[in-house]
Amino acid sequence: xxxxxxxxxxxxxxxxxxxxxxxxxxxxxxxxxxxxxxxxxxxxxxxxxxxxxxxxxxxxxxxxxxxxxxxxxxxxxxxxxxxxxxxxxxxxxxxxxxxxxxxxxxxxxxxxx
Amino acid sequence: xxxxxxxxxxxxxxxxxxxxxxxxxxxxxxxxxxxxxxxxxxxxxxxxxxxxxxxxxxxxxxxxxxxxxxxxxxxxxxxxxxxxxxxxxxxxxxxxxxxxxxxxxxxxxxxxx
Numbered sequence: 246x247x248x249x250x251x252x253x254x255x256x257x258x259x260x261x262x263x264x265x266x267x268x269x270x271x272x273x274x275x276x277x278x279x280x281x282x283x284x285x286x287x288x289x290x291x292x293x294x295x296x297x298x299x300x301x302x303x304x305x306x307x308x309x310x311x312x313x314x315x316x317x318x319x320x321x322x323x324x325x326x327x328x329x330x331x332x333x334x335x336x337x338x339x340x341x342x343x344x345x346x347x348x349x350x351x352x353x354x355x356x357x358x
Numbered sequence: 359x360x361x362x363x364x365x366x367x368x369x370x371x372x373x374x375x376x377x378x379x380x381x382x383x384x385x386x387x388x389x390x391x392x393x394x395x396x397x398x399x400x401x402x403x404x405x406x407x408x409x410x411x412x413x414x415x416x417x418x419x420x421x422x423x424x425x426x427x428x429x430x431x432x433x434x435x436x437x438x439x440x441x442x443x444x445x446x447x448x449x450x451x452x453x454x455x456x457x458x459x460x461x462x463x464x465x466x467x468x469x470x471x
Contacts, residue, residue: 249450252427256384256454258461261374271369314365337362341369344471348371351468355461 258356262349264341271313277345279303280334283319288331371469375462377454384426390458392416393447396432397455401444
């Protein structure tokens, strides 16, 4: 390879992906990470360790999305097997996550140049 | 469609794409627009009308990329048929544009959800 080929080989695409509602930002990688935590753990507890966002900030992210969409994406409940309650991604929240993940998968494949 | 389906149908992906060199931002949509202008017109004259960037700013964008990469992506020349000189995208500049356009095309297809 000549110098220009070496330079070219060091170029890589990068991107930021988000979802818009009526043309307005509503859902990005931070919200996805929070919901993925809830999906895996069944609770928002521990979200700081897995995402770097505080528990309060993470709830704020979710509440803002729900206010924009007018639809619940996470619900909390009391009791359950452990007795300590927990959180659950709603069916609509799951559809939102699936849309984001599907597009992201396509972007990652398109980035392999 | 119920209300949630209507809401879901209004969600659309959007993105920002750029190229990185050794992990550092180097080339984005603004630079692509400048180079596309030169490709079509053979000069940087008129770049403000087509991109909204001033002539001086547009040159600054190109020079910064060239400084980062250590490779020329645009060259200027004097004379020519009109006698007024012009600008030309280098072979390396073309490869850069092609890489960006190819990934962008993949992103646009992946966004059609």
